[in-house]
Amino acid sequence: MKIRAAVLEDFGEDLVVQDVDLDGPREGEALVRLRACGVCHTDMYTASGADPSGYAPTVLGHEGAGVVEAVGPGVRDVAVGDHVVCLFSPQCRRCVHCLSPRTNLCLAIREQQNKGYLPDGTTRLRRGEERIRHFMGTSTFAEAAVMPEIALAKIDAQAPLDRACLFACGLSTGIGAAMFTAAVERGSTCAIFGAGLVGLGAVAGCRVQGAERIICIDLSEERLALARGQGATDCWIAGEETVERIVEETEGFGADYTFEATGNVAVMRQAVEAARMGWGLCTVIGVAGKGETLDVIPRFLITGRRICGSSFGGVKGRDRVPELVERYLAGDIDVDPLVSHHMPLEDVNRAFELMHAQDGIRTVLELAG
């Protein structure tokens, strides 16, 4: 079939929305008619050429949601008509990581996915004879995608897909970091550095976990207003005094949990140093630039602070994304204010411009009727 898709032809250039060929699903795969897709920093990062593991041509996009239109042989867990969120972080339920409660990093298709292929080492995307590689196993800046069923989370059909798509990446990443990676305890004091979608998700996750005090730090008053809406109790403009202020306002100890959601290594260091003596946990969520390091004064560790990282919020996607969507439908998670702009696929480059200008939290592309 022919679909419209946004193709990264050359690093540093605009994406080119065009017709490409999409082959039907093979063993264990499903064809998803995409309805909506959030535009995430990782898409822009890859398009820029800054990611050394990037490749082109490829169809970008990974924060998608849609409806299953066809399934290949052997598919058991999704059926035609199911509403699904696309998972760049799959869950095979069989590998040593899926079988452990300690990690969500499924190993089943990692190698092929990182190279741009579906699990069998081929692509369903092409332009005539020319193969086009998949991006993050998803390629959802398109009207449809073929993906392995282990990368599809079946969700309640009541959930609007232009909201549900945010659970495919940024929102689950932030909420999950608080709920699953850090497992914030009731009554805690939390500090979240950065109020983009991931940081706002972490604020929401801390609130859901019953944190007593939620401090959010960002450079933008507008984003901090959104943080307050997600449950932040204290919203501060970022500055050099941030760590001292957190320590001062916590009887000299620091915050029980800190979250870094900017990708800036200097901010990561602040998040480590603002964590509580004795047991404070700093969760790094942001993705740093290549070659950058988080420099830790070991004394902060010896006196009880801990550091961990979170990928996709520690969320085992097929199990947890449907649950998070249920909590959204139940009113526990307020997604609407996080969608700043809607636009058609043809305007994808404008979405990148808005992101570059830090205008709004998330642009959602509307992909089909």
Add this chain to the structure above:
Amino acid sequence: MKIRAAVLEDFGEDLVVQDVDLDGPREGEALVRLRACGVCHTDMYTASGADPSGYAPTVLGHEGAGVVEAVGPGVRDVAVGDHVVCLFSPQCRRCVHCLSPRTNLCLAIREQQNKGYLPDGTTRLRRGEERIRHFMGTSTFAEAAVMPEIALAKIDAQAPLDRACLFACGLSTGIGAAMFTAAVERGSTCAIFGAGLVGLGAVAGCRVQGAERIICIDLSEERLALARGQGATDCWIAGEETVERIVEETEGFGADYTFEATGNVAVMRQAVEAARMGWGLCTVIGVAGKGETLDVIPRFLITGRRICGSSFGGVKGRDRVPELVERYLAGDIDVDPLVSHHMPLEDVNRAFELMHAQDGIRTVLELAG
């Protein structure tokens, strides 16, 4: 009373063993007749002047054990004749940290102790009118010491004090890091960087916890032989390839638990990078030089590695040191090979020389008949 004690008069100079005055115990304090004291790197570090928080004159020593000879008013938990291990890391059982299972960093007397005073802000050590400050709340390079009872762990009188003293610092620090801070799970793969007393203790702790594979890395074949005696299954000479080798020999994943027991920040980085994708925990035990940082590539965190630190092995001293001594008496922990040299207090500077020459694991000073 007059006691013989090793006094740090000036940084960078030999300690001077001499008579000093020791006043009797006040409220909540006990007089301990010391029998034995290990010589630890922290003593040498302070004597060198490298520790910016150091002060002089002071009586050094903090790895001591002895017998209670007198108690001050209000002392309830120790009595004359009790055998005790001296705790630089006390346990008041009342502060917010003592009441939490998450940390052993008692807050009760921290501030005064760091300044060289007993909890009431005075000293029991003096030379005539001249006050001499206490070191780490202990000052056990001496025939006797006055300490708060919250810093004394009452142990089984069957335990030889020239072995038990090692539980006052280095040995408990290593064993505890594996048992309490990391809480190593049965069947795990562990890697310990450094086979000094702390690293050897960590090897023993991993064995006690039921680790399946215990890799120990050091520069010295002799120390590695001791590591094998403590339960290490693989002993490797340290090198640039250490991380790759650990990853290779663990199916490409890394070790479930790594421990850093050298204080070298480059080794700390190896310990982070050798920890397992998904859930590996790196426990930093070594004390780094001032101004040095552990530089972490955030990708290692995002893909599931975690970093923590351990002070005194996470051991709540009054509760746990007696238990560890019991395990020694029961034959679970083999202390004898860790004591390399015995010598009288007068030879304390020779003990520093041996340490500087990396001759042996621990020198124990014999302090009284």
